[in-house]
Amino acid sequence: MLRTIINLGLRLTLVCLVAAVALGFTYSLVEKRIDEQERKQREEAGQEVLSSIGAAPEEDPELLDSLQEEFPDLTGVFDGLDGTGNTVGYAFVVRSKGYNFITMAVGVDSGGAVTGIEVVTNEETPGLGSVVAEDPAFLEQFNGEGPEPVMLGVDVDAVSGATFTSKGIADGVNAALEIWEHIGKRRQVRDEG
Amino acid sequence: MRDRGKGAGRELTKGIVRTNPLLVLMVGLCSALAISTRVESCIFMGAAVIFVTVCSNVIISLIRGFIPDQIRIPIFIVVIASFVTIVDLTLKTQPAIYERLGVWIPLIVVNCLILARAEGFASGSGVYRSFMDGLGIGLGYTVVILIMSVFRELFGTGKIVLFNTTLIDLKVDAMPKILIMFPGAFITFALLLACLQWYQDRRKPKGKGAAGNE
Secondary structure, eight states, X not given: OHHHHHHHHHHHHHHHHHHHHHHHHHHHHHHHHHHHHHHHHHHHHHHHHHGGGTOEEEEOHHHHHHHHTTOTTEEEEEEEEOTTSOXXXXXXXXXXXXXXXXXXXXXXXXXXXXXXXXXXXXXXXXXXXXXXXXXXXXXXXXXTOOSSOXXXXXXXXXXXXXXXXXXXXXXXXXXXXXXXXXXXXXXXHHHHO | OOSOSSOTHHHHHHHHTTXXXXXXXXXXXXXXXHHTTOHHHHHHHHHHHHHHHHHHHHHHHHTTTTSOGGGHHHHHHHHXXXXXXXXXXXXXXXXXXXXXXXXXXXXXXXXXHHHHXXXXXXXXXXXXXXXXXXXXXXXXXXHHHHHHHHHHHHHHHSEEEETTEEEEEOOOSOOOGGGGSHHHHHHHHHHHHHHHHHHHHHHSOTTOOTTOOO
């Protein structure tokens, strides 16, 4: 009896080991390209959400580093630069929880108003939440909101049948607004000191 | 297994025709119904399924002597899941395709068509025949989703777009959009089954029932 169990366990372990090695090898082959693709997608999203105020996104890793401790869901920050190189807004790439995870870019101008939302990736239910997450009519409602947190049902209408996704998007926007406020406060402290 | 391995070509063709996974065995329907809205997605989905059926069939056939009966299902799943993950990782480098196939690639793991071939065929057959069987079943799946997607994309959207080139454009605005939505999947599949049934009935000699043992 014991020998059977050991025998079965060893065989299963061996199969799993071989599978794990094969997968690790595959991952090491494609890892770089996946990272690069994701970075490209983020950049495009940053561009998209800042385009309404005519700002060009520039990735700001330092700012990201300084914020990430407080906002772990933040995965990317772009400074929105105008023609003369002044920062006129930010684009934040944040991860939010809808029914599943939604990664989205939120553009915020210097007055704290949302300039655009672009969903980078979403794992929402295909055909239901996923449609809402990409629906321009829903997303455009957020434009111009802020810096006060957006209230679902008051400032913007949720989509019936996809409440979780709607809420996830609103949470993402509010997270971005909170980060924007945080940056402003920090700058104030620095200027005064 | 009744047929005694003479001509592994038969393992290949049977997957496409006689034991077509979708039309005859009726396994793996879930992904087929969901994915067949666009021809382009179907090409990639079909390729992914063929890769997984062939690889998992070959590996399982190779190690069939090593697999104890009691734990065969977990081992099958590990093998299948590994190949699916490989496909998943590879496709992730192509976000445009990956986004469209989305959750259906990881879900190949639980597609019963692949487990059914591992359990019902590869675990008891030679490597070469398992390879042919996997290829045949994969092709059978692909052919059917391609037929469905051509029908659904053409009549649901009015045109067929493949790799950013419009192949066919009916130039009609009001197409029945329902075809590319979920009910359309069932309607299309039912139509396909009906056509197949009609064809088979016609081929049968009159008066004789379904006793024919092809």
